[in-house]
Amino acid sequence: MSFFDFNPDHTDWCARNHLCGTAGEHRSDSIRVDLRAVGGAAYGAASLVRVRDADGREYAEIRARVALAPVEPYARRQLHTLLSGLRDLVTRATVAGRPAPRSRRRAA
Incomplete structure (x- = not known):
């Protein structure tokens, strides 16, 4: 084949x-x-x-x-933490893919 x-x-x-x-x-x-x-x-x-x-x-x-906790309020708190952390992770990864800002040095 x-x-x-x-x-x-x-x-x-x-x-x-x-x-x-x-x-x-x-x-x-x-x-x-x-x-x-x-x-x-x-x-x-x-x-x-x-x-x-x-x-x-x-x-x-x-x-x-x-792995989620077997007790519902704790499992929900874990899910909230996951989503918040994922949002922060995606934002940081996106910013890391951009050029670094130019430094602004003042003339002496």
Whole structure:
């Protein structure tokens, strides 16, 4: 069986597998992080994939799994904390992709 590449212009970081197909996307291999406590209990996991869409726009796709507390008010507080932290993380990552501001030195 031969393989026909519907999307031949792969990037250097593209995984060149079935995830990169007819939609015109290029996707990297997943980078996964497991978060565990000192005793070995799982707190959660996260993965990140770099993606270039058919229009040439690149973005990061993040998936996370976090263990929630068994008591509802605490689980809701965790969800609120996750959303707040994610908003801050996305804002910081966006700002990091911009050029640094020029320093304003005063003439002596």
